[in-house]
Amino acid sequence: MPSKSRKRRPGDYIPLSGPFRHALDTFMILIGAFITAMAFNLFLLPNHIASGGVSGLSIIAKSLFNIEPAFTQWALNIPLFAAGYLLLGRYYALRSLLGTVVLPLFVFLTKDWTAPTTDPLLASLYGGIGVGLGLGLVFRGRGSTGGLSIAAQIIQKYSGLSLSLCVVLMDGLVIVLAGIVLSPERALYALIGLYITGKFIDVVELGFNYTKVAYIIADKTDEIADAVLHHLDRGLTKLSAQGGYTGDDRTVLMVVVGQSEVTSLKTLVQTIEPTAFVIITNAHEVLGEGFSLGRGSKYNKSKNPG
Numbered sequence: 001m002p003s004k005s006r007k008r009r010p011g012d013y014i015p016l017s018g019p020f021r022h023a024l025d026t027f028m029i030l031i032g033a034f035i036t037a038m039a040f041n042l043f044l045l046p047n048h049i050a051s052g053g054v055s056g057l058s059i060i061a062k063s064l065f066n067i068e069p070a071f072t073q074w075a076l077n078i079p080l081f082a083a084g085y086l087l088l089g090r091y092y093a094l095r096s097l098l099g100t101v102v103l104p105l106f107v108f109l110t111k112d113w114t115a116p117t118t119d120p121l122l123a124s125l126y127g128g129i130g131v132g133l134g135l136g137l138v139f140r141g142r143g144s145t146g147g148l149s150i151a152a153q154i155i156q157k158y159s160g161l162s163l164s165l166c167v168v169l170m171d172g173l174v175i176v177l178a179g180i181v182l183s184p185e186r187a188l189y190a191l192i193g194l195y196i197t198g199k200f201i202d203v204v205e206l207g208f209n210y211t212k213v214a215y216i217i218a219d220k221t222d223e224i225a226d227a228v229l230h231h232l233d234r235g236l237t238k239l240s241a242q243g244g245y246t247g248d249d250r251t252v253l254m255v256v257v258g259q260s261e262v263t264s265l266k267t268l269v270q271t272i273e274p275t276a277f278v279i280i281t282n283a284h285e286v287l288g289e290g291f292s293l294g295r296g297s298k299y300n301k302s303k304n305p306g
Contacts, residue, residue, distance in 0.1 A: 025141040029098050032137030033145065037106030038113070039130020044193065045069060046115035047123035048186050050178035051131075051193035052171030054080075054147035055107075060174075060181050070108035077104065077146045084150040087157065092144075099138050100146035124189040128196025135197065136204025148174070211283045212262050216253040216269055217241075218276035227268050228255055234265075256283065 040055055048063060050056035054076045058069035077100045085093035117123055138145055152166035159166070171194060179187030218224055221238070228236050239252040257265050262280060269276050 025143065026098065028137045028141030029143040030102060032134045032139075032141065032143075033099055033103040034106045034134070035137065036131050036134030036145065037103060037110050039127050039134060040069075040107055041110045041113050042115055043117070043123040043127030043130065047118065047120045047127075047189075048178075048182050049120060049124050049127060049190050049193050050174060050182065050186070051124070051128065051190040051197065052148070052174045055131075056171075056174040056178060056190065058107075060178055063182060068108070068111070070104040070111065073104035073107060073147075080148070080150045081146050083154060084146070087154050088150070092153075095142060096144040096146040096150065099143045103145045120186065120189045121192070124193040125196060128193035129200050131193070132197040132200025133204055136201040139201065139205055212257050212259060213281050213283045214253075214255045214257065214262075214265055215239075215279040215281075216255065216276060217250065217278075218253075218269070218273045220273045220276075221251045221253055223272050224269055224276070225253055227272060228253070228265070232257070232261065232264060232268060234261070 043049070044051065044055070045059055045062065048059060050059040054073050055069070057076060058067075058072035061067045061072045062069050081093060081096060081100050084096060115123075117126070135145065144150075148170040149167065152163060152170045155161065155169075156163045156166045175187050175190045175194070178190055216224060225236055225238070228234050234255055234257055237254045239254055241250045241252045242248065243250055255265065266278060266280075269278055
């Protein structure tokens, strides 16, 4: 007799797939592109802060030839998109198509918005925040805004250099060019904006919630494991390891806790075995069957992979 399917309870993980996932991705790409365009026109363009990428090149073109930035972005993005389609593959190109088209469109539609500040430092900070938030949403939607990121991936594919280095080289060339065309001071502000953008992309993709992963190496692992399970009410995983000096087999405990529980965990371990070796690192997001620390669910002993 076939078993009845359990009704989904609030808090259960709902997999996103099919049309709903595609609709959500499209929505996030559109919202992200709009926020990016808004930050560009409110902060970066009016203050001549060319913080890398095709958008930075469009600011330089605007300063030199008075060309509308949206037209420059389209003119550069279209051949880059074609190159990505030919050299990186159809799948990557299709992921970049929507962002490549709509970002310059939103830049054009918001071109007459009034800049709230003429202070280049504030503009680089808030422009970096806005662009970072926007691009983070685009990336969460599994999309791309194309531009020099395509050029960076092409260089990475055929040169063997790391992708991060290729991206830095592309953005660095734009900022150097801005320093020559605009001013060295504006190039320095552009570096600030580029740094803030990178940080806020991480915030959107990984979140503010820093959970902690503790690795515990001790002789009394069974006692510590029992205390973590029953006194701290946390799950754990036992990892098999081998001592590098002695070659002895050892058990390493891996425990995921919230930031507020780190002190309690350290106190518990030190009480049982003061000489235990404890390594604690940040975990931006914890995902698994039935729980997600980064999104509010409780990670407990009944839902632990171990």
